[in-house]
Amino acid sequence: MTTTDPASTLTQDAASNDSVVEDFDWIPQAHAIVADLFGRSPVIYWTDLLLSAGGAWALTVVYFLAAPWSLLQIAAFLGASILFFRAGTFIHELVHFPRGQMRSFGRVWNLLLGIPLLMPWVMYRNHVEHHSPKRFGTPMDGEYLPLASSPIRETVKYLVQAPLLPLFMIVRFGVLGPLSHLNRRFREWVLTAASAAVSNPYYRKRFPKRDERHLLIVEALCFLYLAAIGALMFTHRISLGQLLMGYALLAWTLSLNWVRNLAAHRYANRGEVLSRSQQVGDSINITGQTWLTMLLFPVGLRYHALHHLFPSMPYHNLGTAHRRLMQALPPGSPYHAVNCPNFFVAAQQLLRSALQTPPAASAMPVWRPESHHS
Template identity: 30%
Template sequence: MIDRTFFEPDPRIYFRDLFVSLFVFLVAFVWGLGTTGPLVIVPWALAAAFLARAGIFGHEISHRPNDARLKTFYWVWHLTVGVVTLVPTARFAEPHRIHHTTGIFGTRNDPQYLLVRSNKALAFFVLVVLPFLTPIYTLFQVVVASIGGIALEERLDRFTQRVFNFSISTPLPEKRKAEVTWLSRLYLLAFGIYAVLLPEGVLFYYAVLVGAWLIIVLRIPLEHELVAHAETSSRQDQMRDSFTVETPLALLIQPIGFRYHTAHHMYPGAPYHNLPALHAHLKATEPGYADSIISYWSAMRGPRPAARAGAVPPPAEPGTSS
């Protein structure tokens, strides 16, 4: 039985960690705007790293959007980090809820279980191309939602799916659609003001967003096997097919508790600041849990040899035999 204290969020810790990240991001961003030449890479790297760290709190929010204890934090995040990233958390919450659902996790219906280890083309797109496209895509979503609300976005999505077999949207809960619309208009206004007042800073802003998204996508192969889809999944699969990297080096691209990914998948209701203690508890009491703990090198190299039962091999790449 897991103690309920593991599931109690502490808003003070949330605000402390968020404000530290925002402060470093802002200092580095302003520094970068006034810097030219090769030295600009230093403030760029700092701004990107700490924007990614601040942005990952959106993942925390998506797991407890209705928690009254974090209501103020919810809006502070959306009116600070959200303005910079152009992403309301509601756009992420539903696909992520599906990803955590036992029975769907790790299957073809899991929108966040990307086979980047077995599909080289997908790996290149996700880990190299996607960070450059995401800032443009999120701005596009903000523009569309600002003009015609989520209804226009859904009409465009139906059109692109019908004509191009390609989706430009993510499912949104009905109760969040109005919120996403007015947040999008606020974000577009803020972006417009920035672009008008500091047109020379738009390229640096884009570069920082690319760097932040690069950090976020690089953690994807460190968290699951991502070799083949399964027909279904059990609660045990949430443990077996999730990695934990204990080395502090993982903090570089897995901040805010992400390196304790096994504990997170077993108990997604536990806030990030309780994951180290929950990890220690599971390590001492849960049979098989320690098998999910791997080195940084092992996480980058590939999954454990014992693949999950019921996995469906990915389709062969063109020109290869199945």
């Protein structure tokens, strides 16, 4: 077992932000209840990743070889997407590893998923800002949009992007990345506007200089991967139909996570700075024990509020921690208010709020003027 200091759950941003008033009344009690659950098990991580990724690629082969539109092909498509989603979700765990811990895990993840699916994990480095009290729930948060405080059209705009996500990634690594090395100003634009995995399209922040070498390596690998696909198509070893099949599988897989995000937070904040306790209160635990929850919220994603309470806790201990907290914390604790029975209830709450928000009261304009923050 590898261990992490629980105090490291607070980011440097949080530690340096004296203007944020934190509500720590109940948090130390919660921490004491789960203090023994911060140890990370490499065996669990490796077993889960290799079985999930191996199963996903095996089903992908079946998907491509099965008779078109047969029951076998459809089943393989759905099974592969679910397993790719599960294996891909380890990107979230990777960015929460302390630097230097389980480095080989990140490299293998990139080889199995990050490069072939065009989502190298270093481009998700920005996720740590999603836990910063200075940035969470504001226009400077790359993973937050005020969908519940904006008209329903904003949620529709968010959802229609899902099928286009693979196209964005192809353009990023196949076009923008290579061309950016021909012009310094254009390269800076790419590093600022197109080098982070975000759902907030107004997010702008330059990619960290200390990770640029890592980014250059994965950019080159992704470009070579795309060039190989192009060469195989040119020599008729891959048909257009097969390319579209691959695109459909990737788009569906990414869409699962895109839709799942609707039940990660309340998305009602209007850009105000929130305390750590308020950050947890804006997040959601999906507590219903249903098969859909297990499929849509793999690798601990169902305990999203708990994750925001203790970001460094490994996914395989979240279930135990949640049960302890529910039993030990008093009924009036803020933790009891973050639970939702299933995805549909959480999504319904968001959509109902969006439907009741007139355009004049939309919080989205707050995001647009702030889009060029440093």
